[in-house]
Amino acid sequence: MAIITGKAWVAKNYVMSFDMILQKYWTSPINPAENAKWVMAGVSEEFNRENAFIEAGYTFIIAGHNFAGGGKSIEHCVTGLIGAGIQAVFATSFARLQFRNAINYGLPFITSKDINLSCETGDVLEYDSDSGTIKNLSNGKVFSSVPVAPFVAEVAASGGLMNFIRQKMADGTIHELH
């Protein structure tokens, strides 16, 4: 994956984990297709309907400070976005628990300064994961982003941390991790 293109949804306010996945779904099994059905239901009224976020067809999310904050360890926030077809989230900062979950599932959570101020919902963006450049093809603006750490890229290339560890357990190199 070097360059990906998609349509962005821009969050107006803080996006909190407990709004991304409503309380009644915290005990649901992890399953991207299922978790996606009600993802973002509490973030915006327009998504408070079954399949609403999936049907909206966005493949990027743009947000401000502390995306997915509020201190929930549930992975449904990330699997729900994956199930809804989100390819990457660009935000000025991320909350650590979901940042960690995103890395573990290989979903790019990309930190980019001020990106939330210069994009509109529906804009088409192009992200180059090698250079970290994000281009807004709808208005011509270009943003830089924090490069993806080698470990994070390696996990994503393995198809997530579970696969990364499975390979290391299978080939006997698991004890080399330190």
Place this chain on the structure above:
Amino acid sequence: MGMTITEKIMAFNSGRSSVVPGQLVWANVHTVMTMDYLGKQCFSAFESLSAEKKLFDKERVICVSDHLVPPPTEQFATMLNEWRETVRKYDIPYFYDLGRQGIAHQLMVEQGHVLPGKVSIGTDSHANTYGAVGAMGNAIGVTDAAIAMATGKCWFRVPESVKFVVRGEWQPWVMAKDLSLHIMGMMHWNGHLIYKALEFAGPAIESLGIAGRMTLCNMTVDLGAKNGIIAPDDTTIEFLRPVQKGEWEMLQSDADAHYDAIYEVDVTNVGPTISLPDKLDDVVPVEKLIGTKFNKAFVGTCTNGRTEDFAIMASILKDKQIHRNVNMVCIPASQAVYLECIQKGYFETLIKAGAAIETPSCGPCAGIHTGVAGDGDIILSAGNRNMKGRMGSKNAKIYLTSPAVVAASAIRGEITDPRSENW
């Protein structure tokens, strides 16, 4: 360059002599905790890792039933049965199920599963609590738990450290919760402390018991921090000696360790403090809310459900009556706390005053059971979160404060400064 206590824990548990913030390490985990509603998923993910399905150490995989017990619905009862079946399959010795239950974070510390200088992780955000005994306590998701269960390892980005030096004298009826909320007001909910290691030090911290230290470290997750930590001292040793499970290391930060910021707090100036409904960092001194009426009072949770919390309530409510317009629910954080509060007479005092005592669980804090909020409720709570809908209805208001403020206010049915009377 010296290292902070968090940096030392990251270094020494990953086979290094030193680390720097931003570095990625795979650290050895002392214990991994999971609980009822996520536990089965952790074991399923763990089983998918290899054909051997072998736990790294079954004595260091701690299983707890806390969110769903006793089950309020058939759905949760069935989930619990599946959870029990999973845990039994692996013959987990430390399974704290209904009857021996408690809130996971309370049990992890109380039962000695968390040790100074070691790393412990759990699938619940308030795992930050473990810093109270000088451990690195970290919340993780199902994936990380499953991998740690198989390998005894977890990846970490070494966090930058920020230090709070707390001096001065604790004022009467002022508790660690008040300091916690005060700092929340200073630094903001999920504000610029995102991802930092928060270290609490200074004479006013050293004078705190383990219960207060747990409250303080517990709420660092809501500052957005990666962990909260207090260096172990004689208080820690005295607490851990009877319950210890394994060796520990009395690590301290070096004098020349680097901090991104150091904040000085004079606790003499911290009074009873309240967080206004919906947003944790809308924090005001109790004086601003005197006379505010409420109809429900709640004390419990991993933040304030310990013996010390009920002791202070009992000293206020002794021979008093809770106002008839207030329903109070108290939930001890574990069976050990429950028993101690019975033996010391605290619960007798609270029951005589008109409080309902529930069996240990997370209770209504996560909006699940034993006293959830309905439309129009105004709740004075000693819990940890007050966003809309946290305890049930989105049309309820939650004021967060200390157990002392809840107790004093419950008598009048309106917010009261516990310093206003000689209880």
